[in-house]
Amino acid sequence: AQKITQTQPGMFVQEKEAVTLDCTYDTSDPSYGLFWYKQPSSGEMIFLIYQGSYDQQNATEGRYSLNFQKARKSANLVISASQLGDSAMYFCAMREATAGNTPLVFGKGTRLSVIA
Amino acid sequence: SAVISQKPSRDICQRGTSLTIQCQVDSQVTMMFWYRQQPGQSLTLIATANQGSEATYESGFVIDKFPISRPNLTFSTLTVSNMSPEDSSIYLCSVGGGALNTEAFFGQGTRLTVV
Numbered sequence: 001a002q003k004i005t006q007t008q009p010g011m012f013v014q015e016k017e018a019v020t021l022d023c024t025y026d027t028s029d030p031s032y033g034l035f036w037y038k039q040p041s042s043g044e045m046i047f048l049i050y051q052g053s054y055d056q057q058n059a060t061e062g063r064y065s066l067n068f069q070k071a072r073k074s075a076n077l078v079i080s081a082s083q084l085g086d087s088a089m090y091f092c093a094m095r096e097a098t099a100g101n102t103p104l105v106f107g108k109g110t111r112l113s114v115i116a
Numbered sequence: 117s118a119v120i121s122q123k124p125s126r127d128i129c130q131r132g133t134s135l136t137i138q139c140q141v142d143s144q145v146t147m148m149f150w151y152r153q154q155p156g157q158s159l160t161l162i163a164t165a166n167q168g169s170e171a172t173y174e175s176g177f178v179i180d181k182f183p184i185s186r187p188n189l190t191f192s193t194l195t196v197s198n199m200s201p202e203d204s205s206i207y208l209c210s211v212g213g214g215a216l217n218t219e220a221f222f223g224q225g226t227r228l229t230v231v
Contacts, residue, residue, distance in 0.1 A: 033216050043206050043225035045159075052217050091158065097216045103149040104210075104220050106159045 003027065004092050004107035012113050013082045020067070021077040021110045023092030031097035034075040035104060036066070039089040048090075051075055082114045118143050118211050122223025129199055129230050136195045137226045139209035144189035149220075150182070153206040162207075165192045199230045 005024045013019035025034065036048040051059045051066045059066040067076040079086055089111050093104040119142040129135050139148065147166055151159040162182055163171040171184040185193045196203050209223045 031216065035219055043153075043208075043227055045208065045210075045222040045225075047219040047221075050217060050219060093220075095212075095216060095220075102212065103161050103164065104159075104212075105161075108158045 003105045004094055006092055006107035006110050008110045009108070010111045010113065012115055013079075015084060015114055015116050016081055018078060018080045019082055019112065021079070021090050021092075021112065022074070023076055023107060024072070024074045025092070025094050026073065027094065027096055029096040033095045033097075034066070034068070035093045035095070036064070036075075036077045037091045037093060037106075038086075039091060039109075041088070045091075049077065079112075084114050084116060087112060087114045118145065118221040120209060120211065120221055120223040122209055122226060124226055125224055126227040127229070129228065131200050131230055133199055134195055134197045135199065135228060136193050137207055137209070138193050139191070139223050141190045141211055145211045146189070147212060148186065148192045149210040149212070150184065150192075150194045151208045151210060153208065153225075155204070159208065162194070196228065199228075201230045204228055204230045 003026050032053045034051045038046040038048055049059050049061045049064045049066050051068045058068050063080045065078045089109045091109045092107040095104050121140045123138055150162040152162050153159045161174050162177045163173045165171045165184045165186040167186045167189050181197055183195045207226045210220050212220050
């Protein structure tokens with residue numbers, strides 16, 4: 001079964017508008033971490049934001065915030081005031097606390113296109 | 117944090133040949149991970165490389181096709197052997213943050229095209 005589901009293959013947003021990228025996850029581990037990465041066309045993976053399963057508040061990092069709904073097992077990324085440079089692939093990923101230093105499991109990604 | 121230098125950044129190779137990708141980390145790490153990203157797809161874990169032992173491969177990946185070396189705690193190589201056009205992908209090495217709540221760090225990626 002897929003552990004990370006991103007149902008939006010592609011999204012368009014007008015410059016300066018906010019956009020929400022969806023991510024749902026599946027785990028029976030009570031302790032886990034959720035990550036969002038941005039991959040521009042250059043191919044590098046850029047870490048954006050982290051949310052821990054026990055965190056009481058939603059994570060925020062500049063224009064990025066995470067709408068974490070634990071009961072629904074969703075961790076949606078919200079990008080405010082979109083910029084042309086935000087056009088990229090966005091991946092949601094998870095690490096479970098089975099043993100430290102485990103690899104991330106990635107969703108299929110969402111391609112975001114910001115329109116001027 | 118960790119800084120990973122990965123090379124080559126891109127290559128175009130003839131089918132039937134092999135390419136070795138190198139990753140150098142600026143600190144000692146126990147595990148290194150190798151991912152493949154096929155065109156338009158997500159990252160798929162190929163293997164986990166521990167220093168001093170054989171790499172652990174994920175289902176669908178075999179050592180004969182993707183041999184990995186891990187001679188020390190800061191360096192690893194992945195070889196893509198006997199390449200075919202289906203091997204055209206981005207290959208990325210990664211190290212974990214060492215704890216649940218720290219991000220994974222990635223090399224810049226190797227964009228491989230097999231012709």
